[in-house]
Amino acid sequence: xxxxxxxxxxxxxxxLNTALDVIANNLANVNTAGFKASRANFQDLLYIExxxxxxxxxxxxxxPTGLQVGLGxxxxxxxxxxxxxxxxxxxxxxxxxxxxxxxxxQVEDARSPSGTAYTRAGQLALNSDGELVLATDxxxxxxxxxxxxxxxxxxxxxxxxRVLIKRPGVAELEDGGQLTLANFVNPWGLSSLGENLxxxxxxxxxxxxxxxGTDSFGTILQGYYESSNVDPTxxxxxxxxxxxxxxxxxNTIRAADEVLRSVAQLRR
Amino acid sequence: xxxxxAIGASGVLAAMHRQDVAANNLANVTTTGFKMDxxxxxxxxxxxxxxxxxxxxxxxxxxxxxxxxxLAPTRTVFEQGPIETTGKPLDVAIRxxxxxxxxxxxxxxxxxxxxxxxxxxxxxxRGILVSVTDGSPVLDAQNNxxxxxxxxxxxxxxxxxxxxxxxxxxxxxxVDIADRTALRKAGANRFDVPAAALASSAPARGSxxxxxxxxxxxxxxxxxxxxxxxxxxxxxxxxxxxMHDELTGRAISQLGRIS
Numbered sequence: 001x002x003x004x005x006x007x008x009x010x011x012x013x014x015x016l017n018t019a020l021d022v023i024a025n026n027l028a029n030v031n032t033a034g035f036k037a038s039r040a041n042f043q044d045l046l047y048i049e050x051x052x053x054x055x056x057x058x059x060x061x062x063x064p065t066g067l068q069v070g071l072g073x074x075x076x077x078x079x080x081x082x083x084x085x086x087x088x089x090x091x092x093x094x095x096x097x098x099x100x101x102x103x104x105x106q107v108e109d110a111r112s113p114s115g116t117a118y119t120r121a122g123q124l125a126l127n128s129d130g131e132l133v134l135a136t137d138x139x140x141x142x143x144x145x146x147x148x149x150x151x152x153x154x155x156x157x158x159x160x161x162r163v164l165i166k167r168p169g170v171a172e173l174e175d176g177g178q179l180t181l182a183n184f185v186n187p188w189g190l191s192s193l194g195e196n197l198x199x200x201x202x203x204x205x206x207x208x209x210x211x212x213g214t215d216s217f218g219t220i221l222q223g224y225y226e227s228s229n230v231d232p233t234x235x236x237x238x239x240x241x242x243x244x245x246x247x248x249x250x251n252t253i254r255a256a257d258e259v260l261r262s263v264a265q266l267r268r
Numbered sequence: 269x270x271x272x273x274a275i276g277a278s279g280v281l282a283a284m285h286r287q288d289v290a291a292n293n294l295a296n297v298t299t300t301g302f303k304m305d306x307x308x309x310x311x312x313x314x315x316x317x318x319x320x321x322x323x324x325x326x327x328x329x330x331x332x333x334x335x336x337x338x339l340a341p342t343r344t345v346f347e348q349g350p351i352e353t354t355g356k357p358l359d360v361a362i363r364x365x366x367x368x369x370x371x372x373x374x375x376x377x378x379x380x381x382x383x384x385x386x387x388x389x390x391x392x393x394r395g396i397l398v399s400v401t402d403g404s405p406v407l408d409a410q411n412n413x414x415x416x417x418x419x420x421x422x423x424x425x426x427x428x429x430x431x432x433x434x435x436x437x438x439x440x441x442x443v444d445i446a447d448r449t450a451l452r453k454a455g456a457n458r459f460d461v462p463a464a465a466l467a468s469s470a471p472a473r474g475s476x477x478x479x480x481x482x483x484x485x486x487x488x489x490x491x492x493x494x495x496x497x498x499x500x501x502x503x504x505x506x507x508x509x510x511m512h513d514e515l516t517g518r519a520i521s522q523l524g525r526i527s
Contacts, residue, residue, distance in 0.1 A: 044302055045455055046454075185393050186390060202393065215419060248488055
């Protein structure tokens with residue numbers, strides 16, 4: 001019987017350990033542009049019935065309630081928090097999506113068979129071929145395939161995601177292409193690929209593509225990027241709570257161990 | 269045989285049961301919408317009462333002889349847990365009385381409705397409102413699944429009415445079950461409600477708070493003390509058993525000695 005309390009405590013410690021891992025990763029990414037915080041969701045495990053409700057007792061009355069003992073806790077999953085981060089003043093080519101939507105990025109990754117990944121981290125740059133890429137060490141191309149070559153004085157991205165190029169000595173802006181955003185029915189079902197990228201899954205549903213500012217898509221703000229949406233205070237409070245809960249479960253193990261030791265010493 | 273053995277053993281088993289229940293409470297100290305269980309015990313009736321003997325002067329000794337302890341049904345304490353704001357539009361907490369309804373697979377492939385205080389929801393690829401724990405649909409007042417438009421802002425009122433774009437699109441089932449003792453925990457933060465108890469259900473008096481969740485209602489200090497006090501009770505009962513053991517040993521070696 002004390003074995004059950006040992007198991008409950010062990011399940012608690014392992015679940016809380018996972019929660020601590022999630023918090024640690026959130027805190028580590030407190031300055032990562034476009035990062036979305038996760039939380040570990042807990043649920044209680046099944047209950048064993050030591051006696052069923054409704055059983056008749058000696059007086060022929062029905063027992064109104066059963067005798068249930070829980071078997072502990074588990075992490076049912078982690079869930080992203082897709083609330084937007086704050087716009088932070090950045091470089092000329094940084095973009096911030098005000099509202100829903102993800103930028104589409106080309107990837108070669110087995111985890112994303114469609115070859116497209118999605119990100120909110122709009123820190124863009126041009127590579128040596130003049131292609132619009134993410135300003136990460138991988139330099140991934142945007143899926144819209146926008147190339148800006150030649151002599152460029154200025155690049156403007158308007159709120160609908162249209163890229164406009166100012167050539168020196170030319171008054172009119174040249175059309176450089178259109179950024180398309182993607183949205184998902186269930187963004188919480190996206191899977192993370194690292195590098196601030198997400199891949200669509202069966203759970204997220206297929207991407208719904210569209211221009212910024214239309215339908216449910218947000219608008220684009222040039223010159224700003226999205227900060228991490230991790231709130232360090234909340235995370236630290238959660239960390240303290242998880243750590244204390246972990247300690248209490250380790251105390252349960254000690255108490256259950258005490259019980260088992262006493263029982264073992266019964267026969268001298 | 270020495271009766272005290274059996275009494276001591278019943279104390280050990282009952283205390284271990286209490287420890288199991290308290291350990292589960294402590295393991296769920298951070299589980300959303302979790303309600304604390306009480307591992308209750310009842311004294312076993314005295315030998316005379318249990319054997320149905322008459323109240324005779326000669327039975328007085330049996331009257332006074334206790335018979336140890338039995339396990340009583342586990343009771344769940346439906347105390348309000350702390351409301352924690354999360355800022356996620358599809359998280360709801362319940363302040364006061366009330367449960368949300370969640371569909372799920374029951375025994376033999378049937379559909380069953382379970383009740384929960386865990387209001388963490390999300391949308392599945394079809395836009396259906398589901399529980400985050402295992403993707404079971406969260407039901408409306410008519411026990412149907414709810415389909416929402418993912419592109420529009422979702423507002424949930426205090427009575428469970430879901431609004432999108434200013435229009436009422438659905439209403440969460442939000443019921444109170446008067447007979448709380450009939451609720452049985454089914455895992456995944458849910459309760460099974462027998463049909464008889466469901467008949468006593470009424471519209472909930474509590475209110476739904478959007479962008480928040482109800483934390484675990486476990487009081488960690490009480491749960492910790494319950495674990496430790498159960499361990500102490502086991503030690504004490506075991507000590508009684510070894511005393512009886514010693515007594516029996518002495519009876520064998522001294523009383524029964526043939527000199």
